[in-house]
Amino acid sequence: MGFEEKAIKLQVKEEKACETKTICLHAFTDLTNVAPVVFLYLLKECYVHGNLKATKKFRALQQQVHQVLSNSPQPGPATFVAHCLYILPIFGSYCEGFSHLIISSFQRFLKTEAIITGDSSEAKCIAVQLFLDIVEGSIDHDERIAVKILEVFDVRLTDIEKVVSQLKGKNDHRFDSVKTFVEQYIFGLIETQSYMTAVNLLEHFSIHQSGQSFLLKMIENKQFKAAEKWATFMGKPMLSLLVQEYVERGKLKFAYLIVKKNDLQQEFPDVHHKYKKSTLKELAEKACWDVAEAKANGDRQLIEFLVYLAMEAGYLEKVDELCNRYCLAGLPKVQEREASLLRRRFLNINELVVDDIIWVDELNGLGEATCQIEGSKVVGLDCEWKPNYVKGSKPNKVSILQIASDKKVFILDLIKLYEDVPDVLDNCLTRILQSPRILKLGYSFQCDVKQLAQSYGDLKCFKCYNMLLDIQNLFKDPRGGLSGLAEKILGAGLNKTRRNSNWEQRPLTQNQLEYAALDAAVLIELFYRVRDNSHTANSLVGNEKIEWKSHIVSHMDNPKKSRKESRHRKELNVEDN
Numbered sequence: 331m332g333f334e335e336k337a338i339k340l341q342v343k344e345e346k347a348c349e350t351k352t353i354c355l356h357a358f359t360d361l362t363n364v365a366p367v368v369f370l371y372l373l374k375e376c377y378v379h380g381n382l383k384a385t386k387k388f389r390a391l392q393q394q395v396h397q398v399l400s401n402s403p404q405p406g407p408a409t410f411v412a413h414c415l416y417i418l419p420i421f422g423s424y425c426e427g428f429s430h431l432i433i434s435s436f437q438r439f440l441k442t443e444a445i446i447t448g449d450s451s452e453a454k455c456i457a458v459q460l461f462l463d464i465v466e467g468s469i470d471h472d473e474r475i476a477v478k479i480l481e482v483f484d485v486r487l488t489d490i491e492k493v494v495s496q497l498k499g500k501n502d503h504r505f506d507s508v509k510t511f512v513e514q515y516i517f518g519l520i521e522t523q524s525y526m527t528a529v530n531l532l533e534h535f536s537i538h539q540s541g542q543s544f545l546l547k548m549i550e551n552k553q554f555k556a557a558e559k560w561a562t563f564m565g566k567p568m569l570s571l572l573v574q575e576y577v578e579r580g581k582l583k584f585a586y587l588i589v590k591k592n593d594l595q596q597e598f599p600d601v602h603h604k605y606k607k608s609t610l611k612e613l614a615e616k617a618c619w620d621v622a623e624a625k626a627n628g629d630r631q632l633i634e635f636l637v638y639l640a641m642e643a644g645y646l647e648k649v650d651e652l653c654n655r656y657c658l659a660g661l662p663k664v665q666e667r668e669a670s671l672l673r674r675r676f677l678n679i680n681e682l683v684v685d686d687i688i689w690v691d692e693l694n695g696l697g698e699a700t701c702q703i704e705g706s707k708v709v710g711l712d713c714e715w716k717p718n719y720v721k722g723s724k725p726n727k728v729s730i731l732q733i734a735s736d737k738k739v740f741i742l743d744l745i746k747l748y749e750d751v752p753d754v755l756d757n758c759l760t761r762i763l764q765s766p767r768i769l770k771l772g773y774s775f776q777c778d779v780k781q782l783a784q785s786y787g788d789l790k791c792f793k794c795y796n797m798l799l800d801i802q803n804l805f806k807d808p809r810g811g812l813s814g815l816a817e818k819i820l821g822a823g824l825n826k827t828r829r830n831s832n833w834e835q836r837p838l839t840q841n842q843l844e845y846a847a848l849d850a851a852v853l854i855e856l857f858y859r860v861r862d863n864s865h866t867a868n869s870l871v872g873n874e875k876i877e878w879k880s881h882i883v884s885h886m887d888n889p890k891k892s893r894k895e896s897r898h899r900k901e902l903n904v905e906d907n
Contacts, residue, residue: 362403366413366414366417367417370417370421370428376394393435396435399411399436399443405449406452407436407443407445408450408452411433413456414432415432415457415475425470433475433478433482454483454485457479457485458490458492458493461490462490462494464479473524473527477527477531480534490512515531525553528556529559529560533560541568542571545557545568545572546575554581573598576588582601582605583605583609585598585605603631610626610632610639611639613625618830634658636652637649637652644827645827647841677822684738685737687843688739688740689843690742690747692746696755707767707768708736708769708857709733709769709771710734710853710857711731711733711770711775711853712853713730713731713732714728714729714730714732715727715728715781715834726834727744729744729834730742730833730838730846732847732849732850734847734853735854739846739850741838741847743836748789752789757791760790763792763795764791764794764886769882770795770798772798772801772853773802774802795885795886796885796886798885799882799883800883801857804881811826815856820856824852828845857878860878
């Protein structure tokens with residue numbers, strides 16, 4: 331029958347090299363005497379015994395089927411494919427996947443080869459009969475395959491009417507009205523919420539009967555792609571209705587994209603700015619101010635909106651920056667709103683009795699900071715890194731590490747220290763992080779430790795830690811983050827507007843330094859309130875005393891507690907009593 335085994339070598343591109351893998355296939359060098367059922371059986375065997383992953387096997391077989399359709403399948407490639415699709419349901423679980431495989435291969439074949447008229451006509455008749463059998467339920471094919479069959483063989487209502495007419499000539503009167511029969515099938519799909527399939531069929535057969543209620547159903551069921559496809563098919567009035575619905579439902583991005591794609595700016599002149607404003611607001615809520623400014627692209631109306639967002643967030647530094655950069659000194663109500671914002675209550679670094687914020691970026695400063703930190707019994711830890719807004723990319727390196735004692739906050743420039751004195755940095759931070767004598771406080775700091783370890787993988791200091799207390803774990807309902815916790819226990823929250831600023835710029839601004847210092851220093855104040863049980867009536871835990879010692883965790887190379895750690899815990903018990 332002309333079958334011979336061969337191995338097709340597939341070049342699989344990996345990140346750094348090309349790896350050659352093989353899949354066992356039959357070479358169908360001559361399909362003149364090969365029945366569709368035999369062809370499908372051999373295709374299944376190739377798939378079952380191939381040693382590649384499913385996706386790669388599918389692509390290899392797709393390429394092979396595309397090639398063998400040129401090897402004289404009888405009575406022609408189109409008819410051969412139609413017969414294959416008729417037979418495929420007997421292959422059970424392989425039916426749907428192989429249907430997609432054969433149809434996609436045939437589509438590729440049609441792009442390069444011409445089909446003779448006789449083959450095309452016979453194939454179309456078989457496709458019509460197959461579609462009728464699928465709709466009636468006598469052939470078990472997925473509804474999406476039914477649509478693909480109609481599309482690839484270009485079956486129209488007139489083609490179905492022709493086949494039905496032939497059936498009536500054989501006393502088969504199952505189909506009185508072809509259009510009614512097709513519409514009933516489509517409405518059944520709508521009832522089962524198979525909206526995209528229904529839309530594809532309505533478009534394929536140019537049926538315009540469904541209207542606004544159908545569109546609203548798709549939107550309510552979040553079938554947005556189907557809704558857009560249907561509205562595009564129906565024309566401008568339906569597209570306008572879709573835009574109005576999206577605007578009313580707050581889906582401004584969808585509305586904006588449809589207006590842009592279909593040249594509806596004249597009908598909806600405000601959608602662009604509404605969408606841009608909603609985007610700026612989302613970015614401002616995430617404190618992504620630089621990205622928001624870039625999105626505004628110098629548009630004065632959007633920049634003014636961004637200024638008001640910054641004022642509402644209490645980010646007066648950004649307000650001044652934008653007003654100066656874009657000459658907005660005369661912006662109405664700026665001074666009035668600034669004055670009201672100054673009265674807003676945010677925690678200030680000076681309220682925490684911090685004597686000094688010390689920047690550490692060289693060897694001597696690192697040594698002095700380490701000695702002073704080692705003399706502390708409790709320290710607060712936090713770190714910051716520049717946000718990365720490129721989708722799918724890795725986070726930037728951690729830029730700074732803040733370590734707060736009772737009176738001072740040391741801000742370590744990790745990027746510079748790692749470049750200049752990596753071994754010394756590793757030694758100093760190991761002494762601090764792994765010390766059993768220092769209680770380290772953090773807020774979700776175990777996540778920060780992972781980020782530190784990823785940023786500086788060859789440093790040993792971030793692979794282990796000892797005596798870490800995560801303040802977040804002390805409370806049952808830590809909503810609002812560290813700022814919310816500070817507001818409930820200390821009476822004032824933290825201004826988090828600078829959390830996504832550029833932490834790699836040097837020097838950092840004074841506002842950045844104070845923000846970074848406050849995040850570490852506030853942990854110590856929160857801990858003392860918890861330890862002393864002196865929190866107010868607004869506390870999350872009422873008057874119950876919090877058992878905090880049981881939340882201290884360690885991650886050391888040796889899982890057994892060291893004697894020093896056990897002794898230090900006993901000392902903490904004595905001090906607490």
